[in-house]
Amino acid sequence: MPKRQADEDETIASPSTALKNGQRVTAAAEGENRDEEMGEFEDPYGDDFESEDEEEDEIIELNDDDEDQEEEEAAEESESLEKKSQPKKETPRLYLPHRSAPLGPDEVLEPDPTVYDMLHRINLNWPCLSFDILPDNLGNERRGYPKSTYFVTGTQAKRKKENEITVVKLSELSKTLENEEDSEAESDNDDSDPVLESRSLPTTDTTNRIRVSPHAAKTNEYLTASMSESGDIYIWDITPHFSAFDTPGTVITKAMNRPVHTIRAHGGVEGYAVDWSPHVTTGQLLTGDVTGRIHLTTRGTSSWTTDKVPFVGHDSGASVEELQWSQSEKSVFASGGSDGFIRVWDIRSKKHKPALSVRASNSDVNVMSWSKNVSYLLASGHDDGSWSIWDLRTFNANASDEPPLPAASFSFNKSAITSIEFHPTEESIVAVSSEDNTVMLWDLSVEADDEEIAAQKRDDAAGELDDIPPQLLFVHWQKDVKEVHWHGQIPGMIMSTGGEGISVWKSISV
Known part of the structure; x- marks a missing residue:
């Protein structure tokens, strides 16, 4: 279950300090700068050796070449003294999240810009536990720069009355600069800095989870559901807020800042699980709470209706941590709970009981993702740091049968997923974030052969990389990272939220 934290920041858009696989740690050197001083040496007997019959001083004339040479020598000497006075830098070393010791007080993490195609960090007024990317009509497969994106998020403010739902547009997102010459050229262009525009809707509670309807761009109705700390689920229509970014003069009234519907079926019990149906364009969503109840809400011709009878099937007292609709079956969804089970349900069942169940972990099932490309693949992330890929075709209804094994499983992270x-398009690639402050990109199709393993050992004489799975493509460092999403219309682009803002980035590996 996500942990909360709050920290006030100004609203800015600036380059990020996120990191990649192969990040370097630099220690700040200690000590004072000392300038070397040179004094004059006087010879008290110098006059005794002067010529007595010398009538006038000797004048030496310097030509232009001699003057230039003296100036160059003076400059070189000054530069040498300056270098000596500067503190020595420690040699950067590889930072491995699963193995490296915590950073010291004088240590900082520096990103390697050469492994990012794009890297930006956005600081909002308050930290956000959850966000969702808004689909737009700017086109798919957008590979050029600068880039633009829209997203919606809910805050975790220090005081309840300061919370808000924030709709954001980011534009002028540029390609990462890799050297000083590029940086100097970019600084001369005032239009190169990222531009942040936002619209806010007031809300009284922290937002635990927020999701936008996947049909928003097609229907031009941006319905958004936010699960609040109070246990109420608010449904917002943020269409005018989204449109206002690109339609000058759009007026947003007070009524537009209020929820169009509030789901109170959970009776004030807090929850974290919500998902919109990818099949019902008018609006249908599932919500789950920490007591194990799951409610289905459907939009009718004139109003929203929530089923009075909840779906109940996780162990008594177990929280429903995640809900995911099937991408191919209109009536099927999966739930993950703090009892360690994945349950598969059919909303047509009058019993409101799970049809299939499998123990996925001995700890909580925190998060899940149903593949959009392979309908029978489901990913789950667990509280013990492990995560798995499941082939739902191996699930069975008979509890006495041998439980299925995951199609793939990793325990590389040492903190909760x-x-x-x-x-969204590559069936073998998965993004995973963890409480160890990382977002990792994995490619399950990679299998290292004996020659590749031998070559890696030769290149890695110190053995630093010998326990890193070959499927691990990339590591992005972000403090207190909570949630990660791929951008469905910009290939390879990822957004991730954490305690110090939202990162917008693209690895050269994907």
Whole structure:
């Protein structure tokens, strides 16, 4: 279950300090700068050796070449003295999240810009536990720069009355600069800095989870559901807020800042699980709470209706941590709970009981992702730091049968998994975030052969990389990362939220 934290920041858009696989740690050197001083040496007997019959001083004339040479020598000497006075830098070393010791007080993490195609960090007024990317009509497969994106998020403010739902547009997102010459050229262009525009809707509570309807761009109705700390689920229509970014003069009234519907079926019990149906364009969503109840809400011709009878099937007292609709079956969804089970349900069942169940972990199932490309693949991330890929065809209804094994499983992270998501078009690539402050990109199709393993050992004489799985493509460092999403219309682009803002980035590996 996500942990909360709050920290006030100004609203800015600036380059990020996120990191990649192969990040370097630099220690700040200690000591004072000392300038070397040179004094004059006087010879008290110098006059005794002067010529007595010398009538006038000798004048030496310097030509232009001699003057230039003296100036160059003076400059070189000054530069040498300056270098000596500067503190020595420690040699950067590889930072491995699963093995490296915590950073010291004088240590900082520096990103390697050469492994990012794009890297930006956005600081909002308050930290956000959850966000969702808004689909737009700017086109798919957008590979050029600068880039633009829209997203919606809910805050975790220090005081309840300061919370808000924030709709954001980011534009002028540029390619990462890799050297000083590029940086100097970019600084001469005032239009190169990222531009942040936002619209806010007031809300009284922290937002635990927020999701936008996947049909928003097609229907031009941006319905958004936010699960609040109070246990109420608010449904917002943020269409005018989204449109206002690109339609000058749009007026947003007070009524537009209020929820169009509030789901109170959970009776004030807090929850974290919500998902919109990818099949019902008018609006249908599932919500789950920490007591194990799951409610289905459907939009009718004139109003929203929530089923009075909840779906109940996780162990008594177990929280429903995640809900995911099937991408191929209109009536099927999966739930993950703090009892360690994945349950598969059919909303047509009058019993409101799970049809299939499998123990996925001995700890909580925190998050899940149903593949959009392979309908029978489901990913789950767990509280013990492990995550798995499941082939739902191996699930069975008979509890006495041998439980199925995951199609793939990794225990590389040593802290709880906070988010997991399949790539929108590449069926083998998965993004996974963890409480160890990392977002990792994995490619399950990679299998290292004996020659590749031998070559890696030769290149890695110190053995630093011998326990890193070959499927691990990339590591992005972000403090207190909570949630990660692929951008469905910009290939390879990822957004991730954490305690110090939202990162917008693209690795050269994907």
